[in-house]
Amino acid sequence: MNLSPKIENFVLHCGEMGSRWGFNRTIGQMVGLLVINEKPLTANEIADALKISRGNVSMGIKELQSWQLAKVHHIPGDRKEYYSPNGSIWDLANKVFEERRKREIDPTLTLLRDQILDNANSAEEKYAQEQMQSIHDLLETVTKWSAELQRLSPEQLQTLMKLGSSVGKVIDLKDKLLRK
């Protein structure tokens, strides 16, 4: 498979961004490749396009699936598995967001909950616990908020996103309404 320069450029960029997005270069390239190809690809086509080993593709696919970013298709009479992105661009971004929340926030929240229950044995520990409490509260707010976003309908989300600079006004509005 020969990628056009424009497409290759995009795929390589996804690779470079990969580790920043939470995976590694190869996984990043794979996401890019799948997203930019209308037709599902076989593992061999992926290996060929990205010039990586078949085994690496296999591991990459496993990882992609753990992020719920890829899904498998079968073509009748064809034994190969065909891979494509698991949903729209928006869906994928959502999946990454969710998965990262699980990996970046949840473990800390668990730790902090335990630590806060203990009682402090010194002035330092007292201060430490206050700080941990602040972090805990912050992370809990973020978690709740992100769950909330997940629950909104796509239309509501669109509206919310498009609110842009008027979001402040809406908050003020809400404030006033609630006070009455």
Add this chain to the structure above:
Amino acid sequence: MNLSPKIENFVLHCGEMGSRWGFNRTIGQMVGLLVINEKPLTANEIADALKISRGNVSMGIKELQSWQLAKVHHIPGDRKEYYSPNGSIWDLANKVFEERRKREIDPTLTLLRDQILDNANSAEEKYAQEQMQSIHDLLETVTKWSAELQRLSPEQLQTLMKLGSSVGKVIDLKDKLLRK
């Protein structure tokens, strides 16, 4: 410097989370250590507490400063530099959020803007460009939105965060008001 088990536990956890938060283990530990200590620390105290070399601390501090997470204090008559977190827990989270946006989103947005201007030479490129356009639009929305959040006052943010499950209702309300 001897850390109490509870505090050490927290610092080690920050280290383990470090790479998920966008830096590495040592930087993670340094953030944890600074946040949990009421008094600013010297580079030597940090090296001692984390059992790492003085040179590593120096590089870590540089990195922390590039994220704007630490600030320096001076004590009259004392030549050493003292480090402490650059703001409240909330401020720090904001800084990390902003910095990550810059590293994870901005470069892609730049690339996509260029790519979309080119015209497609084939059906594949046409599809590819449509996808790139979708990603571009998504990232632009996220960027605008995050700029918006930065601009809100802490009070407004608090209100927004506390909206929780009623955020959907507020959006619908806003929708109705606008339509009249």
Add this chain to the structure above:
DNA sequence: TTAAACTTTCAGTAATTATTGAAAGTTTAA
């Protein structure tokens, strides 16, 4: 059953990233 057509696994190795510690740099006080 066998074998063809595929996928997965994993030990060995390559590539990348992080750390040390010694040397060089900087600042201040005497």
Add this chain to the structure above:
DNA sequence: TTAAACTTTCAATAATTACTGAAAGTTTAA
């Protein structure tokens, strides 16, 4: 000036992470 008290730099190396490719595993058709 000198030297003491600090910080930074960076080449060498350690630690971690990613990749290959051969072998093992799985599925299906005949």
